[in-house]
Amino acid sequence: xxxxxxxxxxIHGTALALREQRLQLLAGNxxxxxxxxFKAQDLDFRSALNAALxxxxxxxxxxxxxxxxxxxxxxxQASLDGNTVDGERAKASFAQASLEYRASxxxxxxxxxxxLTAITGQ
Amino acid sequence: MSTLPIFDVAGSAMNAQSVRLSTVASNxxxxxxxxxxxxxxxQPKHPLFTTQAVAGDPALSGxxxxxxxxxxxxxxxxxxxxxxxxxxxxxxxxxxxxPVAQMVDLISASRSYQANVEVFNTAKELATATLNMxx
Numbered sequence: 671x672x673x674x675x676x677x678x679x680x681i682h683g684t685a686l687a688l689r690e691q692r693l694q695l696l697a698g699n700x701x702x703x704x705x706x707x708f709k710a711q712d713l714d715f716r717s718a719l720n721a722a723l724x725x726x727x728x729x730x731x732x733x734x735x736x737x738x739x740x741x742x743x744x745x746x747q748a749s750l751d752g753n754t755v756d757g758e759r760a761k762a763s764f765a766q767a768s769l770e771y772r773a774s775x776x777x778x779x780x781x782x783x784x785x786l787t788a789i790t791g792q
Numbered sequence: 793m794s795t796l797p798i799f800d801v802a803g804s805a806m807n808a809q810s811v812r813l814s815t816v817a818s819n820x821x822x823x824x825x826x827x828x829x830x831x832x833x834x835q836p837k838h839p840l841f842t843t844q845a846v847a848g849d850p851a852l853s854g855x856x857x858x859x860x861x862x863x864x865x866x867x868x869x870x871x872x873x874x875x876x877x878x879x880x881x882x883x884x885x886x887x888x889x890x891p892v893a894q895m896v897d898l899i900s901a902s903r904s905y906q907a908n909v910e911v912f913n914t915a916k917e918l919a920t921a922t923l924n925m926x927x
Contacts, residue, residue: 693798693915693918694797694798694801694851694852695851697798697801697802697911697915698801698846698851698852698853698854699853700802700805700907700908700911701801701802701804701805701853701854701855701908701911702805702841702843702853702855703904703907704808704809704812704841704855704900704901704904705841705842705843705855706841706842707843708843708853711851711853736851737851740851757907761907761910764911764914765914768914768918771918772918772921775918775921775922775925778925779925779926782925782926783926786926
């Protein structure tokens with residue numbers, strides 16, 4: 671049963687929350703680029719969005735979706751200390767994810783502006 | 793749970809890289825600190841990084857410096873009988889520090905620090921844009 675606010679924002683409210691979760695994972699990759707044994711993490715956005723929009727288990731739909739869609743991408747080049755973060759790829763992914771966050775944000779903002787226009791009539 | 797944990801992630805990494813920069817500075821500064829006693833020679837320092845969950849969430853990986861370890865490499869023995877610090881046999885002992893390796897470590901640490909500053913700034917811009925929604 672969708673709540674009133676989620677039907678108002680449509681898919682974009684959920685997408686924005688998931689984009690933020692992905693940004694956090696990617697920030698963790700950049701932060702741990704020099705930590706021995708650290709395994710890079712990423713979020714499969716498509717399956718996360720599907721899971722968040724069609725929750726099966728009780729609890730927070732976003733948290734459950736993120737936990738299910740998290741995966742560890744393989745390193746393109748093996749590192750001696752067991753770290754699987756690719757420095758440049760991690761930065762590129764983060765830049766892309768922040769752009770996607772902005773895109774989702776602009777969709778949400780358009781909805782909010784539309785609602786404000788309807789309320790104030792100007 | 794912290795409201796904006798991404799700042800804690802980037803902040804912990806900047807803190808760790810800052811410790812790494814400090815140890816490199818310390819090692820380079822003491823590269824020529826000789827001693828007449830092989831046990832009293834400066835020992836090169838090296839930080840150990842480990843992943844630390846931020847705000848109790850194992851998916852949020854920050855960085856923590858568990859400890860700064862001293863190198864166990866034997867000091868370099870040099871025969872300099874005229875040196876004021878030389879021991880009875882005329883030897884002085886210098887720490888085994890490779891300035892080139894230290895410079896490489898310095899550049900690596902500073903690049904990593906910069907990358908995390910970029911993450912921090914991007915997160916700040918996105919958070920500000922979100923807070924200003926509808927204005």
